[in-house]
Amino acid sequence: MSPPLKILFAGGISTPEITPETDLKRLFAEESKRSFRRTNRYIDLALAGVNRCAGGVSAGTNVYLATAQANVADTTAIMEEVIGAEQDPMPLTFINLAGNTAGYYIAQHLALDSANVTLSRSGFPFETAIQLAALDIRIGKSTTALVGGVDELIHPVSEHRRRLGLAETVQLGEGSNWIYLAGSGEGIGEIPLLKWFRNWSEMGEFAEATPWDADTALSGGNGIQIERLRLLGEKAGISRRFEYVTGAGFYQTNFAHGLVRFIERPPSTSLLHVNEDDDGQVCLVLLRMC
Amino acid sequence: MPDRPYIRGCGIVSALGSAMDLLADNILRPAAPSSVTIGDRVFPYYRIPDEEAEPGADRFYRLIDKAVDTAVADGGLTQAECRNMGIFIGTSSMDISVWEERFRQERRVNEQATPSLQSNCGTIAAHVAHRVGSGGYQLVVNTACTSSANALIYAAEMVCQGLIAKALVVGVECVNGVTLRGFNSLMLLSEDRCRPFDEGRNGVVLGEAVGAVILGGEAPKDGFYYRGGAMRCDPASVTASTPEGIAAVMRLALQQAGVAPEGVTAIKAHGTSTRANDLAEAKGMELLFGSKVPPFTSIKPHIGYTLGAGGIVELLTMLACLRRGFIPPTAYFDHPDPEIGLAPLISDTPFSHGNIMLNYFGFGGNNSSIIISNDP
Numbered sequence: 155m156s157p158p159l160k161i162l163f164a165g166g167i168s169t170p171e172i173t174p175e176t177d178l179k180r181l182f183a184e185e186s187k188r189s190f191r192r193t194n195r196y197i198d199l200a201l202a203g204v205n206r207c208a209g210g211v212s213a214g215t216n217v218y219l220a221t222a223q224a225n226v227a228d229t230t231a232i233m234e235e236v237i238g239a240e241q242d243p244m245p246l247t248f249i250n251l252a253g254n255t256a257g258y259y260i261a262q263h264l265a266l267d268s269a270n271v272t273l274s275r276s277g278f279p280f281e282t283a284i285q286l287a288a289l290d291i292r293i294g295k296s297t298t299a300l301v302g303g304v305d306e307l308i309h310p311v312s313e314h315r316r317r318l319g320l321a322e323t324v325q326l327g328e329g330s331n332w333i334y335l336a337g338s339g340e341g342i343g344e345i346p347l348l349k350w351f352r353n354w355s356e357m358g359e360f361a362e363a364t365p366w367d368a369d370t371a372l373s374g375g376n377g378i379q380i381e382r383l384r385l386l387g388e389k390a391g392i393s394r395r396f397e398y399v400t401g402a403g404f405y406q407t408n409f410a411h412g413l414v415r416f417i418e419r420p421p422s423t424s425l426l427h428v429n430e431d432d433d434g435q436v437c438l439v440l441l442r443m444c
Numbered sequence: 445m446p447d448r449p450y451i452r453g454c455g456i457v458s459a460l461g462s463a464m465d466l467l468a469d470n471i472l473r474p475a476a477p478s479s480v481t482i483g484d485r486v487f488p489y490y491r492i493p494d495e496e497a498e499p500g501a502d503r504f505y506r507l508i509d510k511a512v513d514t515a516v517a518d519g520g521l522t523q524a525e526c527r528n529m530g531i532f533i534g535t536s537s538m539d540i541s542v543w544e545e546r547f548r549q550e551r552r553v554n555e556q557a558t559p560s561l562q563s564n565c566g567t568i569a570a571h572v573a574h575r576v577g578s579g580g581y582q583l584v585v586n587t588a589c590t591s592s593a594n595a596l597i598y599a600a601e602m603v604c605q606g607l608i609a610k611a612l613v614v615g616v617e618c619v620n621g622v623t624l625r626g627f628n629s630l631m632l633l634s635e636d637r638c639r640p641f642d643e644g645r646n647g648v649v650l651g652e653a654v655g656a657v658i659l660g661g662e663a664p665k666d667g668f669y670y671r672g673g674a675m676r677c678d679p680a681s682v683t684a685s686t687p688e689g690i691a692a693v694m695r696l697a698l699q700q701a702g703v704a705p706e707g708v709t710a711i712k713a714h715g716t717s718t719r720a721n722d723l724a725e726a727k728g729m730e731l732l733f734g735s736k737v738p739p740f741t742s743i744k745p746h747i748g749y750t751l752g753a754g755g756i757v758e759l760l761t762m763l764a765c766l767r768r769g770f771i772p773p774t775a776y777f778d779h780p781d782p783e784i785g786l787a788p789l790i791s792d793t794p795f796s797h798g799n800i801m802l803n804y805f806g807f808g809g810n811n812s813s814i815i816i817s818n819d820p
Binding site for chain 1: 482536540543544548551558559560561562564566567570573574581582586587588594601621622625626627629630674676677678679683689700807808
C-alpha cells in the first residue's frame with residue numbers, strides 16, 4: 155500500500171466497558187443526542203462504537219463494516235421462531251437481520267450516501283476491511299473511509315462459546331471499534347503496511363528481513379500463542395509487546411479493539427500486528443503513530 | 445484500467461437451468477415455478493430441481509461446488525492459476541439453510557435443542573477456497589440483494605489494479621425458512637406471478653440459485669468484460685430505494701465505466717415486481733436518461749428473486765442471452781402501469797455488441813450498478 159493510509163480518528167466501545175447491564179441504545183442516545191427506536195442490540199452496538207469515531211466525518215466517506223458473526227443473537231432467535239415454533243418473525247426483526255442494516259443506520263446517523271459495505275473473511279475480517287478501504291482510496295473511489303469491526307456477545311455465554319468452537323477457559327468479548335482513514339492529510343497515525351502471507355514461515359522471513367522502527371511493539375491476534383510471538387519478536391528484533399486479547403476477550407474483530415486502544419494510549423511509536431487463520435495464512439499490519 | 449477484467453468461466457445452478465446454453469434456451473419458454481408452503485398458504489418459488497442436489501444439510505455446499513467446478517472448468521483454469529485466485533462471495537442469507545436443517549434434525553431427537561449456527565460470515569469463502577485449491581485473497585460481501593454485485597465490483601477492481609490475476613466470484617442463495625417467513629411477514633410475496641413493471645404486479649417470487657464467474661485472463665471469444673460499476677447507500681429508507689438514489693448509482697457507474705448515458709445499449713433492471721420498487725426504478729431511469737430510457741428488461745420472472753445471489757445469477761443469465769444474440773424479454777408483462785409510464789421489452793431483441801447496464805437494489809439502502817460490454 156503506498157502512500158500510507160492516514161488515520162484521522164479512532165474510537166469505539168468494547169468489553170470490559172460493555173457489561174451485560176450496559177444499555178447500548180441509551181448509551182448511544184446520550185453520547186450522540188440521537189436515537190433510533192427500531193434497532194436491535196447489534197445495530198446499537200455498531201452505532202455506539204462508530205459514534206466515538208465520528209467527529210468530523212466528511213460527506214463522501216465510504217463505510218466498511220467487518221464482522222464475523224453479524225446479527226447472531228437475532229438470527230438464532232428467529233431460527234427458533236421459524237423452525238422451532240413455525241411462526242413468522244416480526245417484520246422489523248426480519249429487516250434488522252439483514253447483514254447490512256447496521257451499516258444503513260450508520261449511514262443515516264452520519265448522513266452518508268456513498269459506498270457502504272458489510273464484509274467478512276474468516277480469521278481476518280478487520281484486516282480485509284482496511285484493505286478494501288485502501289483499494290477504494292487508491293483508485294479514487296473515495297478519499298475517506300470509516301472502517302470498523304463489530305461483533306456481539308450473546309448469552310448464555312457457554313452456548314456462544316460452544317458455537318464458536320472454543321474451550322471453556324476462553325474469555326469472550328464484544329465490541330464496535332472504528333478508524334477513520336484518508337489517503338492523505340494530517341493523521342494521528344498511519345498504516346504503511348498490510349500484507350498477507352501464505353504461511354508463518356514466509357511471514358517470518360519477511361519480518362526478519364525488514365528493518366522495523368526501534369520503538370515498535372508486537373501484538374498477536376486471536377490464537378497466536380505467546381511462545382510463537384516471542385520467537386517472531388526475536389527474528390524481527392522486536393522485544394516490546396502489546397497485548398489486548400486478554401482484556402477484550404475473544405471475538406474475531408477484536409483486532410479493531412486492539413488498534414483503537416493502541417492509538418488512544420500508544421505505549422510505543424509503532425505497532426506490528428500479526429494474525430493467522432485456520433488455514434495458516436498470515437497477515438501483518440503495521441501501525442505508525444504520527 | 446491496467447487489466448481488463450474479462451468474463452471467462454461461468455457456472456450456474458438454477459431453476460431456469462444449470463448450464464449457460466440452457467438459460468438462453470429456457471428464457472424464451474417461460475415455465476411456471478414450483479411452490480413453497482408457508483403456514484397454510486402456497487406461494488410460487490423458483491426451486492433448483494432435486495436432481496442437482498438431494499435435500500439435506502449439505503445441499504447448500506453441494507450446489508456451490510457444482511457451480512464453482514463448472515466455472516473453473518469453463519474458464520480452463522490450471523491448478524496453478526487456481527492457487528493464486530481471489531475468492532469473492534456475495535450472499536444475503538449466508539449458509540443459514542445448513543443450520544436450519546441441522547436444527548430440524550436436532551429437534552427431532554431433543555425438543556430442547558437450540559440453533560447451533562457454528563459457521564461465521566467468512567465460512568463460505570473458506571469452503572470455496574478449499575474446493576478450488578486457492579490460497580489467495582478471500583472476501584464475503586453481505587449487502588442484502590446487492591451482495592454478489594458488490595463482490596463482483598471488488599473482484600474486478602482487484603484484477604484491474606493487478607492485485608490478483610484472476611477472481612472467482614460466487615453469488616449464492618438457497619431456500620430457507622427465515623427468508624421465506626421473513627418476506628411473508630413483510631407481505632411482499634406474490635401468490636401468482638412475478639410481473640415487473642406491470643400494472644397488476646403484486647409482489648416478489650423468490651428463488652434460489654448459485655452462480656459463479658471467473659474474471660481475468662485473456663479475452664474470451666465473445667469479448668465480454670466488466671467495464672465499470674458503482675455502489676452507494678441511500679439512507680432514505682431501510683426497505684425502499686428512491687428514484688434519486690437509483691439515478692445516482694447509475695450515473696456513478698457510467699462515470700466509472702467511461703460510458704455516456706446514450707451509450708447504454710440496454711438495461712437489466714432490478715425489476716422485483718413490487719409496487720414501490722418498480723415505480724422508483726422507472727422514475728430513477730427517467731431521472732438519468734430523460735425521455736431516452738434505453739430498452740430494459742427484468743430477469744426475475746424467469747429465475748426468481750435470488751436476493752444476494754442475483755448480482756451474479758442475473759449477470760450470467762443476461763450474458764447467456766447476449767452471447768446467443770438477443771436481449772431477453774420480460775415475461776408476464778401484460779398491462780402497462782400509467783403511473784410508471786414505461787414498458788420493459790416484451791419480446792427478444794437482437795443484440796450484437798454494446799454496453800449493458802445491470803442494476804441491483806437492496807434492503808439497507810444498498811444500490812449497485814454494473815456495466816458489462818463487448819465493445820472493443
